[in-house]
Amino acid sequence: MxxxxxxxxxxxxxxxxxxxxxxxxxxxxxxxxxxxxxxxxxxxxxxxxxxxxxxxxxxxxxxxxxxxxxxxxxxxxxxxxxxxxxxxxxxxxxxxxxxxxxxxxxxxxxxxxxxxxxxxxxxxxxxxxxxxxxxxxxxxxxxxxxxxLFDGVAVESLKGECSRLLKSGEVEQLVSLMEMLAGFQFLIKELVEPSDVINLCIKKGDPTAAIRYAQNFSHGEMLFCSIILEFGKKRDLSSALIAFEASKQYLSSPNMHAYRTIIDVCGLCGDYLKSRAIYEELLAGNITPNTYVVNSLMNVNSHDLSYALEIYKKMEKLGVTADITSHNIILKSCRLAAKVEIARDIYREIRKLESRGALKLDVFTYSTMIKVFADAKMWKRALEIKEDMVSSSVIPNTVTWSSLISACANAGLVEQSMKLFDEMLQAGCEPNSQCFNVLLHACVEACQFDRAFRLFQCWKETGFQQSAGDDKLKNPDKFVAMDQMRVPIRSYSHLTVRIPFKPTTSTYNILMKACGSDYFRAKALMDEMKTFGLTPNHISWSILVDICGGSGNVLGAIQILRSMREAGIQPDVITYTTAIKICVEHKNPKLAFMLFAEMKKYQIKPNLVTYDTILRARSRYGSLQEVQQSLAVYQHMRKAGYKPNDHYLKQLIEEWCEGVIQNEHQKKVKFASRITDFGPQSLLLEKVAQHLQDSNAECLSIDLRGLSKVEARIVVLAVLRKIKEKYIAGNSIKDDMLIVLGIQQLGDNVSKDETGVGEAVIRLLQHDLGLKVFEAGPRIGNDTRRDQGSPTHSNLKLEEFDRSSLPHAPESPTTRRPLVLQRLKVTRESLHRWLQRKVGTSTPSRVP
Structure with a gap:
């Protein structure tokens, strides 16, 4: 220079x-x-x-x-x-x-x-x-x-620098570079693939960077939709919504593709209510959605038939044309809701539209209708739909054939299922693994276990060799194993059909069910799965637990549950319910309740089957702790929102309570109460649970308000049995027992007892149990004095209960009568003597 x-x-x-x-x-x-x-x-x-x-x-x-x-x-x-x-x-x-x-x-x-x-x-x-x-x-x-100034080698070097930033994951530096280069009029889409930049932003969970990058393109509508969809695939709805709102600011007019994409993402993320809100927002802005947006909305909400039908009917009012996809989605919604009649009516309506040339039914329409009938086990109707397809020149696909085979398999028609499978092959339609699994399932459901294993072994070794009858298994020369992948060929007179067969996890699960109580055979199948690169899932482990327990090895079933967790698979509610069912069937309630407690430890929510199974774990109760366990499960079930069938539990509670009256050396007698007396909405179990809680161990106050005579009897007996077990364990009686009967107004006829609860309780305590019953001094509302019958005032004189001798206070017509709480009392001395007799103490101990 x-x-x-x-x-x-x-x-x-x-x-x-x-x-x-x-x-x-x-x-x-x-x-x-x-x-x-x-x-x-x-x-x-x-x-x-x-x-x-x-x-x-x-x-x-x-x-x-x-x-x-x-x-x-x-x-x-x-x-x-x-x-x-x-x-x-x-x-x-x-x-x-x-x-x-x-x-x-x-x-x-x-x-x-x-x-x-x-x-x-x-x-x-x-x-x-x-x-x-x-x-x-x-x-x-x-x-x-x-x-x-950039030509040839300089452009390539710049591409290399962009690639380096992309591979190193430096999303902020890469997006900033793209923004600068776009400002200098570089064609940034030629420097690095836009989808790679978007994927990096998605991977880093950075919607802001993705939005900044998309805004560098003059026509970035598709990029925004791609960003929304990719975040949806990651179940990141919040980031997808951020990108959606940014797209509305970026685009000058509403983009229906963006609306359709965000609605689909709401479905992917399971937030169907948000999809409805977005749709309503669109209508509130006087914007008419297109057919694709409405179809996406109906598809996301297909589980709610009433809402899907409402949107379907409003399409005409909005000026939106319903296409064949719209009708297919409604049929799908009917299938999910098991509404066969509604689906049939819609199908007929679609057929009429087709006859007028308004639309053309496709393979999805027919396949969906076949599934509707297959789920309802209406196999003949499903075959009729197949005939409609043939008449309309619509070629069935693999899904169609699978649904037809399932329709017959669900009805237990094994031979018909095999016949359809053979027709499928002759039609040149290549079956998938689901078709093979459906055939195996049909054999298992029909208890043709040996046939299921023969089919599986034949497919695995030489491919599919027969369809309609087992006799064809004797002619293996017609079938050739192509290679180590075991891709077979079946030769017909007019065609050759390739039938690839690769077992899936579901295949082995079906075969494991066919093992019955043969645990070792089922275990061998699970081990064989690994040779095909398959991993046992929750269903596989649950089946193995069930088979092991069914053979009588309860501890082995529990050990499988532990091995499942060691294998890195967290047992789910089905696995635990299966193990609990095994414990109940083999009379091991202690282990069943231990598993139920373990579910709560791992935050696995029980379902209705779990609750019903654990509540039947015992055929009778022997201790207070067992009753408390069952009542705790019952209350947990109610809080979870399940409506329990508590008739069985009430029977066991009644039997346990009535044990207070029966002596150990007496034969079991008929109960004084009757189960049929319980109302469907009775408060019995809640009352019993309340009085048997450990927190109420020192409290001897019983509230019988709102109960019938039978229910009041059982509650009183439950408390007495609790007192008895506590006494045997070394806990002495410290207070009197108070029983609240109800509320009356002062001046009413005190002896009047319309429900009969008081008389029934007095008869139980005095006649059946030999206890001394007194009427506690009435507690008057707005009276600040302490109750004269309170256990803390034991020095006050008590009179033996006799309603006929009670004086009636004069009633003043101008005086408002206060409320009176009617109560009974059993003294601790009387309770102590009764316990000594019941337990069998020879020398009465001193009352504390």
């Missing part, structure tokens, strides 16, 4: 760079100026400053126009750029532009190959910031777009 400047200053042909300000020409101010005739080298310019070509008289305009001079400067600038000296390059370019050279002329005279090579060199050294900050900004100030 210094030699070049010296040459320029001494030449008589080329214009010297005289007239430059001193601070542009020297790093330090010289003590004397150089003469043009001397041989001393020209002072080295300061690289921190940009030189300017002088406009002094020594440099005339005619000399500035000298092409030889301009070519030299531009060639020099190109050489500097090639060496990566962008600062010097910009100094000369700035000087030329300042001297009057047009930016377009300067760009044309620069050696594009050298400049591009220099850019590639700097980028290869990892100095991206040098290119962006110095070159890009400097060139733009000259009036030249940086994109014009």
């Amino acid at each position: 210094r030699d070049a400047l010296s040459l320029l200053t001494s030449s008589t042909v080329l214009p010297p760079l005289t007239g430059l300000p001193s601070h542009h020409r020297h790093r330090h101010r010289p003590h004397h100026s150089s003469s043009p005739t001397t041989n001393k080298p020209a002072p080295k310019p300061n690289p921190r400053h940009k030189p300017q070509i002088s406009t002094s008289p020594l440099l005339s305009s005619s000399r500035l126009d000298n092409r030889q001079c301009l070519t030299y400067y531009t060639e020099l600038a190109s050489k500097l750029a090639e060496d990566g000296r962008f600062e010097d390059f910009l100094m000369i370019a700035d000087g030329l532009v300042a001297a009057g050279v047009e930016p377009s002329e300067l760009l044309a005279l620069l050696n594009a190959q050298k400049v591009s090579s220099g850019i590639a060199r700097v980028l290869g050294e990892g100095k991206l910031n040098d290119v962006l900050e110095m070159l890009f900004n400097g060139v733009r100030k000259l009036g030249i777009q940086p994109v014009h």
Whole structure:
């Protein structure tokens, strides 16, 4: 550079760079100026400053126009750029532009190959910031777009830098670079694949970066939809909604594709209510959705037939044409709701529209209707739909044939299923694994276990060899195993059908069910799954647990449950319910309740079958703890929102309570109460659970309000049995027992007892149990005095209960009668004597 400047200053042909300000020409101010005739080298310019070509008289305009001079400067600038000296390059370019050279002329005279090579060199050294900050900004100030300096190798180097940022996951740096390059008019979609950038943003969970990137494209509608959908696939609805709202701001008009995509994402994420809100928002803005948006909404809400039908009927009012997909979705909704009649009516309506030429039924329409009838086990109707397909020249596909086979299999028609499978092969339709599984399932459901295993072994070894009868298994010569993948060929007189067979996890699960109680055979099948690269799922383990327990090995079933967790698979509610059922069937309630407690430990929510199974774990109760366990399960079930069938539990509670009256050496007698007396909405179990809680161990107050005679009897007996077991365990009686009967107004006939609860309780306590019963002093509402019959006032005189001898207070017609709480009392002395008799203590102990 210094030699070049010296040459320029001494030449008589080329214009010297005289007239430059001193601070542009020297790093330090010289003590004397150089003469043009001397041989001393020209002072080295300061690289921190940009030189300017002088406009002094020594440099005339005619000399500035000298092409030889301009070519030299531009060639020099190109050489500097090639060496990566962008600062010097910009100094000369700035000087030329300042001297009057047009930016377009300067760009044309620069050696594009050298400049591009220099850019590639700097980028290869990892100095991206040098290119962006110095070159890009400097060139733009000259009036030249940086994109014009990139050619060939420079573009490839820039692509490599973008690829490096992409692979290293530097999403913020990559998106910022894309924004800058787009601002410099680069075609960023050619530098890096847009889908790769979007996927990186999705992977990092950064919707903001994805939105920033999409906004660099003039037509970014599809990119926004892609962002929304990809976040939906990751079940990240919140990020998808952020991208959706950004798309509405970015696009000048509502984009139906974006609305359809976000509604589909709501379905993927399981938030169907949000999809409805988005649809209502669209209508509120007086925007008419298209058919695709409405179809997506109905599909997401297909589990709610009433809502789907409502949208379906409103399509005509909105001016939206229902296509064949709309009708197919409604049929699907009917199938999910098991509404066969509604599906049939809609199918007939569609057929009428087809006859008028309004639409054309497709294979999905027929397949969906076949599934409707298959689920309802109406196999003849399903075959009729197949005939409709043939008459309409619609070719059944694999799904159609699978549904037809399932229809017959669900009805237990194994031979018919085999016949349909044979028709499928002759029609040239290649079956999938589901078809094979359906055939095996049909055999298992019909208890043709040996046939299921023969079919499976034949398929596994030589491919499918028969369809309608087992006799064809004797002719294996007609079938050839193609290779180690066991892809078979079946030859017919007119065609050859390839029938690939690859077992799935469901295949082995079906076969495991066919093992009955043969645990070792089922275990061998589970081990064989691994040879096909399959992993046992929850159903596989549950079946194995059931088979092991069915053979009588309860502990082995529990050990399988532990092995399942060790294998990295968390047991689900089905697995636990299966294990609990085994424990119940083999009379091991303790282990069943232990498993139920383990479910709560691992936060696995029981279902209705789990609750019903555990509540039947015991055929009778022997201790207070067992009753408390069952009542706790019952209350947990009610809180979970299940409506329990508590008749069985009430029977066991009654039997346990009546054990208070029976002596150990007496035969079981008929209960004084009858189960049929319980109302469907009785509070019995809640009352019993309340009084048997451990927190009420010291409380001997019984509230019988709202109970019938039978229910009141059982509650009183439950408390007495609790007292008895506590007494046997060493807990003494410390207080009297109070029984609350109900509320009456002062002045009413106290002896009046319409429900008969009081009389029934007195008869139970006095006649059946031999306890002394007294009437506690009535508690009067708004009376601040302590109850005279309170257990804490034991020194007050008590009279033996006799309702006929109770005086009646005179009633004043002008006085408002206060409320009176009717109560009975059993003293602790009486309870203690009863316990001594019941337990069989020879010498009565002193009452504490």
